[in-house]
Amino acid sequence: MVSRIITVAPVGFDGFIVEVEADATKSLPSLQIVGLGNKAIDEAKERVRSAITNSYLEFPKKRITINLAPAELPKDGAHYDLPISLAILCVSGQLLQSEIDESVFAGELALDGSIRPIKGAINITQLAKQSGYKKIFLPYQNVNQAGLVEGIDIYGVSSIKQLFLHLKKEVLITPYAQPTENMNKEAPISPPILDDVKGQEQAKRALIIAAAGHHNILLSGTPGAGKTMLAKALSNLLPELTKEEQIAATKIHSVAGKITGEIITKRPFRSPHHTASVVSIIGGGGRPKPGEISLAHTGVLFLDEFPEYSRSILESLRQPLEDKKIDVSRANGHVTYPADFMLIATMNPCPCGYYGSTIKECSCTSTQILSYQKRLSGPLIDRIDMFISVSQVPSESLINTSSLCVTQHTKALESIKRANIIQNNRYCSSTLYNSSLSNQEINKYAALTNDVRKLLVSAANRLKLSSRGYFKIIRIARTIADLAGEENIKYEHISEALQYRG
Numbered sequence: 001m002v003s004r005i006i007t008v009a010p011v012g013f014d015g016f017i018v019e020v021e022a023d024a025t026k027s028l029p030s031l032q033i034v035g036l037g038n039k040a041i042d043e044a045k046e047r048v049r050s051a052i053t054n055s056y057l058e059f060p061k062k063r064i065t066i067n068l069a070p071a072e073l074p075k076d077g078a079h080y081d082l083p084i085s086l087a088i089l090c091v092s093g094q095l096l097q098s099e100i101d102e103s104v105f106a107g108e109l110a111l112d113g114s115i116r117p118i119k120g121a122i123n124i125t126q127l128a129k130q131s132g133y134k135k136i137f138l139p140y141q142n143v144n145q146a147g148l149v150e151g152i153d154i155y156g157v158s159s160i161k162q163l164f165l166h167l168k169k170e171v172l173i174t175p176y177a178q179p180t181e182n183m184n185k186e187a188p189i190s191p192p193i194l195d196d197v198k199g200q201e202q203a204k205r206a207l208i209i210a211a212a213g214h215h216n217i218l219l220s221g222t223p224g225a226g227k228t229m230l231a232k233a234l235s236n237l238l239p240e241l242t243k244e245e246q247i248a249a250t251k252i253h254s255v256a257g258k259i260t261g262e263i264i265t266k267r268p269f270r271s272p273h274h275t276a277s278v279v280s281i282i283g284g285g286g287r288p289k290p291g292e293i294s295l296a297h298t299g300v301l302f303l304d305e306f307p308e309y310s311r312s313i314l315e316s317l318r319q320p321l322e323d324k325k326i327d328v329s330r331a332n333g334h335v336t337y338p339a340d341f342m343l344i345a346t347m348n349p350c351p352c353g354y355y356g357s358t359i360k361e362c363s364c365t366s367t368q369i370l371s372y373q374k375r376l377s378g379p380l381i382d383r384i385d386m387f388i389s390v391s392q393v394p395s396e397s398l399i400n401t402s403s404l405c406v407t408q409h410t411k412a413l414e415s416i417k418r419a420n421i422i423q424n425n426r427y428c429s430s431t432l433y434n435s436s437l438s439n440q441e442i443n444k445y446a447a448l449t450n451d452v453r454k455l456l457v458s459a460a461n462r463l464k465l466s467s468r469g470y471f472k473i474i475r476i477a478r479t480i481a482d483l484a485g486e487e488n489i490k491y492e493h494i495s496e497a498l499q500y501r502g
Contacts, residue, residue: 001023001024001091002021002022002023002091003021003022003090003097003100004019004020004022004087005019005020005022005084005086005090006018006019006020006083006104006128006133007020007079007083007104007106008106008123008124008127008128009075009076010077010120010123010127011335012288012328012335012336012337013251013252013255013335013336013337013338014123015120015123015127016070016073016127017127018068018070018080020066020067020068020080020084020087021066021067021068021069022064022065022066022067022087022088022090023064023067023091024063024064024091024092025063027062027063029060030064031049031064032063032064033045033066034065034066034067035066035068035069035071035075036068036072036073036074036075037068037075037076038074038077038287040077040078041075041077041078041080044080044081044084044109047078047081047108047110047111048081048084048085048088048109050111050112051081051085051110051111051112051160052113055112055113055159055160056161057089057160057164058092058094059092060088060091060092062092064088064091066087066088074333076287077118077119078109078116079106079107079108079118079120080106081108081109082105082108082115082160083105085109085160086100086163089164094164095164095167095168099168100167102133102135103134103135103137104124104135105136105137106118106137106138107137107139107157108139109160113159113160114160115139115140115157115160115163116141117139117141117142117260117261118139119254119256119257119260120255121139121142121254121260122145122146122148122250122251123251123255124136125138125149125152125154126149126247128152129149129151129152134153135152136152136153136154136155137155138155138156138157139158140156141260141261142156143155143156143261144176144262144263145250145259145260145261145263147176147178148250149247153175153176154175154176155173155175156173156176189236190236192229192232193233193236193407193408193409194207194233194409194412195407195408195409197226197230197233198393199393200225200226200230200393203219203226203230203390204230204412206386206388206500207230207234207412208237208412208415208416209476209479209483209500210234210342210344210385211237211238211239211412211416212416212419212479212482212483213419213423213433213434213475213478213479213482214342214434214436215386215435215472215475215476215479216321216342216343216344216383216385216435217343217344217345217384217385217386217387218306218344218347218381218384218386218387218388219345219346219388219390220346220347220348220349220387221346221348221389221392222354222356222359222360222390222391223348223353223354225390225391225392228304228346230390231304231346232302234300234342234344235299235300236409237413237416238267238299238300238342238416239417239420242432245298246263246264248297248298249264249268249297250262250263252294252337252338253268253295255289255290256289256290256294256295258295267298268296268297268298268299269296269302270292270295270296270299270301270341271302271304272292274303274304274305274308276292276309278310278312280292281313281316281317282313282316282326283326283337288328288330288335290337291337293320293326294337294338294339296339296341297338297340297341299341300343300344301341301342301344302345303345303346304345304346305347306346306347307372307373307375311375314375314376314377314380315377315380317380318379320339320341321383322383324338324436325337325338325340340436347376349369349373350368350372351368351369351372352364357392358391358392382466382469383468385435385475385476385500386501387500418482418483418485419482419483420433422485423482426445427441427445434446434475434476434478434479434482435475435479437475437478439471442474442475442478446474446477446478446489447489448489448494449488452490452491452494455491455494455495456470456473456498460473463498469501472501473494473497473498473501474494474497476497477489477493477494478493480493480496481493
């Protein structure tokens with residue numbers, strides 16, 4: 001007799017269905033696991049044996065062979081413990097095959113038979129639903145996260161004994177019910193906000209445009225001008241996550257092992273140090289994991305002191321910025337992770353930071369300035385939508401004791417929300433923001449009048465814009481028009497958009 005239990009192998013952003021097969025023969029008692037499992041799966045033999053025995057169930061005194069099919073797929077993780085134990089109980093006759101059919105199981109076992117939380121629970125649940133299964137059994141600590149996936153019954157279990165009694169219909173487990181309260185309730189705002197930044201009105205305006213259309217932005221200016229504060233204030237301007245974005249962000253953080261049962265309810269804001277490695281930024285490793293650009297999916301990737309990052313890291317950003325995903329290819333596998341993030345970067349104009357300053361004289365030579373600015377290649381610069389020069393704020397403007405009934409932050413949020421609603425109503429598709437418009441969609445949703453087109457063509461020739469830069473101007477102008485509540489792109493919208501491509 002051969003028993004079969006269904007589980008899921010998370011691979012990249014998705015995964016594969018795995019059959020855990022068990023066969024028992026009369027021979028010296030042993031337990032063998034085959035099917036290209038890693039060290040954690042090989043060690044499952046001892047965990048499963050102790051968990052079954054300590055749950056007052058019988059571990060069969062036979063030669064038991066466990067096969068994880070398909071055998072050529074590498075398998076990683078301790079969540080195979082639970083299906084392996086159920087396969088053993090089934091092949092020994094303690095469970096019937098009919099009692100475990102049409103269900104998916106995943107969980108790590110402790111030696112006393114209790115079930116520990118696992119990573120990637122939402123990924124496992126979503127693939128189980130897409131594969132047509134109606135039930136899934138997970139550690140009870142993971143059910144809140146898995147509950148984001150609708151259309152499948154989710155059962156939270158705390159021990160293998162509890163699951164055994166449920167399958168035998170002796171003590172039933174109640175399926176998880178989605179909470180009625182709003183899970184996307186507003187979280188308290190952590191400073192800074194726009195009102196905390198003194199002066200810098202042009203930079204604040206650029207942040208509002210970037211937040212409304214999800215445009216990439218580079219802030220350049222002298223040390224202490226407020227570049228980092230502006231970048232951090234951007235995270236408080238972004239709209240709430242949609243249900244689909246919430247699932248995507250939670251999946252990435254769960255498969256990376258950053259969370260177990262939690263749910264990502266706020267847009268990620270990732271700010272890796274400039275000494276980070278290429279693998280930590282892009283993703284990969286011996287067992288490929290998401291990098292910072294994927295952990296920033298649906299949120300913001302903040303790179304402070306942009307030119308200080310290694311050349312390999314800067315150039316590796318080019319493809320994700322364009323394709324909104326990253327393909328990680330290694331000798332033992334190929335995975336694809338989403339990487340649809342907003343890039344906000346800051347830089348000084350030169351090594352000392354005071355080139356062009358009216359407050360302090362620059363001490364760098366022209367060769368040093370040119371070498372520093374050349375750390376950012378032309379193709380990388382071409383993929384950034386907006387460039388803002390941030391100058392030093394006069395000391396007398398730093399302290400402002402006046403209080404406003406309606407703050408800049410509040411007004412900015414209202415205008416951004418209106419622009420997001422306009423974009424959602426206009427596209428009604430996978431395109432959510434103006435920055436994601438394809439060239440074909442631009443012709444449909446951002447058509448220009450003859451006068452406006454002449455202005456753009458003239459400016460593009462004078463500024464020597466590439467084709468990519470030409471279309472980025474139109475996308476930014478489309479966002480400016482949405483903020484103004486205008487249906488068509490006008491002369492002044494293009495004029496303002498051109499200011500941000502200096």
